[in-house]
Amino acid sequence: MGIIATNFNEQIELLKSRGMELDYSEEKVKEFLLDIGYYRLGFYWNPFEIDNKHNFQKGTKFSDIIKLYYLDVDLRNLLSRYINRIEINFRAKIIYYVSNKFKGSPTWFFDPAIMMASFVSQPEKYYNSKFISNNKPIKMHHRKYINDKYAPAWKTLEFFTFGTILTIYQNIKDEGIKGRISNVYGVRDVKKFINLMSNTLLIRNLCAHGDIMFDFRAPKGLSVIPDITFNKGDRNSLDASIKVILYFLGKISINRQNDLEKELQVLFDKFNKNENLKKIIKEKINYLDI
Incomplete structure (x- = not known):
């Protein structure tokens, strides 16, 4: 299979590479990822994506995703x-x-x-x-x-x-x-x-x-x-x-x-x-x- 599961560190690096501002500590971000789930949170950061590669518009904050x-x-x-x-x-x-x-x-x-x-x-x-x-x-x-x-x-x-x-x-x-x-x-x-x-x-x-x-x-x-x-x-x-x-x-x-x-x-x-x-x-x- 071409798709494999990713761990917290990989998920965090992926968000950073796409332009997400992680305005919480990494430990707090990991806590949210384990509590809510990376895939489910994706529905809430989708409105902030600007292309089909899932890059984020400038100024997208992780805290805004959690608030939404x-x-x-x-x-x-x-x-x-x-x-x-x-x-x-x-x-x-x-x-x-x-x-x-x-x-x-x-x-x-x-x-x-x-x-x-x-x-x-x-x-x-x-x-x-x-x-x-x-x-x-x-x-x-x-x-x-x-x-x-x-x-x-x-x-x-x-x-x-x-x-x-x-x-x-x-x-x-x-x-x-x-x-x-x-x-x-x-x-x-x-x-x-x-x-x-x-x-x-x-x-x-x-x-x-x-x-x-x-x-x-x-x-x-x-x-x-x-x-x-x-x-x-x-x-x-x-x-x-x-x-x-x-x-x-x-x-x-x-x-x-x-x-x-x-x-x-x-x-x-x-x-x-x-x-x-x-x-x-x-x-x-x-x-x-x-």
Whole structure:
């Protein structure tokens, strides 16, 4: 093989040869390399590279790379916390509205009269022995009601993932009840609602799995609705996704919406005097209020 692993000393010399200013002691740089990893840090020094040989623009400091890395970490943690509020609210709305619409079918989520065949044809994908054993209330339900194939929706859906909850919503046959739920969030068009909620789910998953956030681009442009204005008309940037998250929060709690706006401002303002990071926040994230 032509590619071999490199040690700390080789990695440090390589960074120096490409023009990186190591404004920490070499021991501290080694500590960062072992803590975060050379390859992962590469995603954060990529914006500072000027050619395909990975040389850096003049004045690129290792400390700026570390600051950008921790900006990303803080951003993931912040968004994850607020998206959790949206997830819980969305789950509660589906449980309440659909269960009351179809009172005669407490396990409506696998009822072929209510759900599309593509979903109900593979219940074992979502509801199996592992699912039962991993969730104590579901396990207790089956011990008490030994003849029940599934626990009712108000129990079961509490333990389904955000992704499964959204899949259930998409597979409900009754467009009226889907519209009623999307209207709770001020979105009349169900397809637009699914687009916006799907992107929120994507951001949630990226945060949960430690993905790189600052240069995120949505694979599909976010749907246009009257109450959301995207900076520079960019419907794919991370800022566009943040605006959707803020929109959903505002339909749940104005206080939580305000809290996220304030916390984002505080986070980005930390880098207001660092021109390199300020440029990345404006051009990559598309957050202009800095």
